[in-house]
Amino acid sequence: MRYHSIVWDMGGTLIDTYPSVDRTLARVVRAHGEPIEEDLVARLTRRAIAVAIDELSERYGVPHTDLDAAYARLKRSWTTTPPPVMAGAREVLSHVRSVGGRNIVVTNRDRTSASALLAATGLDVDDLVCASDGFPRKPDPQMYRAVLDRNGLDPADCLAVGDRAIDAVASRQVGLDCVILETPGIPVVEDGERITDLRRLIDLMAGDQPISPSR
Structure with a gap:
C-alpha cells in the first residue's frame, strides 16, 4: 500500500457544493437584468467563490452585498438541505x-x-x-x-x-x-x-x- x-x-x-453555488450566483446576476450562463459562473467559482463574487459584481454591476447575502443564505440552507x-x-x-x-x-x-x-x-x-x-x-x-x-x-x-x-x-x-x-x-x-x-x-x-x- x-x-x-x-x-x-x-x-x-x-x-x-459547486452546482448550487453556481445557480445561486447566476440567479442574482439575472435578477439584475443581466443574462449569464452558469458555466461562466462555474469557471469563476473553480478559482474561488470570493473571486467569482468580485468579478461578477464588477463585470455586471451587481452589488457585492447582494451576491454575498445570497451565498450566505445558501450556506445556512445547507444545515437542513445539504x-x-x-x-x-x-x-x-x-x-x-x-x-x-x-x-x-x-x-x-x-x-x-x-x-x-x-x-x-x-x-x-x-x-x-x-x-x-x-x-x-x-x-x-x-x-x-x-x-x-x-x-x-x-x-x-x-x-x-x-x-x-x-x-x-x-x-x-x-x-x-x-x-x-x-x-x-x-x-x-x-x-x-x-x-x-x-x-x-x-x-x-x-x-x-x-x-x-x-x-
Missing part, C-alpha cells in the same frame, strides 16, 4: 479506514460552515482544520503542516485530494503528493494527476498507478 491516509479538501471535493456528497466519496473514506489510515479535511471554509456540512451529510472524518482556526488560507501550506504534525503523519504516507490549483500548491509545499478532482469541461490550471471520479483514488493509494508529477 503506497498511501494510507488522505488529506481532503471539502467543497468541490468531498461534497458537491448538497450531495461527491460520487465515490463514501467508498474512498471507508477504504481509507479499512487500511488503517486517517481521513482529514483541510478547508478555507469557516469552521461553523464546515462542521455543519459534515454533520448534515453524515460524513465522518478524523480531523478538521479550517482557515478560521487562525491559519492563513490556501495556497499557504500552514493548515496542511498543522494536520500532519498533530496527527503524527508522514507526508510520504498521505495523499492530498482537492479540486483547485491552490490545493495542489499548498499540499506539495509540505511534501504531499496531490490529486486534483476535475469537473469535466472546466480545466484546472495545474500540472499533475487529475481524476474525474474519486473511486480512482483506491487504485492510486495502492500504488498500482504512479502519481503524475507537478512542474
Whole structure:
C-alpha cells in the first residue's frame, strides 16, 4: 500500500457544493437584468467563490452585498438541505479506514460552515482544520503542516485530494503528493494527476498507478 491516509479538501471535493453555488450566483446576476450562463459562473467559482463574487459584481454591476447575502443564505440552507456528497466519496473514506489510515479535511471554509456540512451529510472524518482556526488560507501550506504534525503523519504516507490549483500548491509545499478532482469541461490550471471520479483514488493509494508529477 503506497498511501494510507488522505488529506481532503471539502467543497468541490468531498461534497458537491459547486452546482448550487453556481445557480445561486447566476440567479442574482439575472435578477439584475443581466443574462449569464452558469458555466461562466462555474469557471469563476473553480478559482474561488470570493473571486467569482468580485468579478461578477464588477463585470455586471451587481452589488457585492447582494451576491454575498445570497451565498450566505445558501450556506445556512445547507444545515437542513445539504448538497450531495461527491460520487465515490463514501467508498474512498471507508477504504481509507479499512487500511488503517486517517481521513482529514483541510478547508478555507469557516469552521461553523464546515462542521455543519459534515454533520448534515453524515460524513465522518478524523480531523478538521479550517482557515478560521487562525491559519492563513490556501495556497499557504500552514493548515496542511498543522494536520500532519498533530496527527503524527508522514507526508510520504498521505495523499492530498482537492479540486483547485491552490490545493495542489499548498499540499506539495509540505511534501504531499496531490490529486486534483476535475469537473469535466472546466480545466484546472495545474500540472499533475487529475481524476474525474474519486473511486480512482483506491487504485492510486495502492500504488498500482504512479502519481503524475507537478512542474
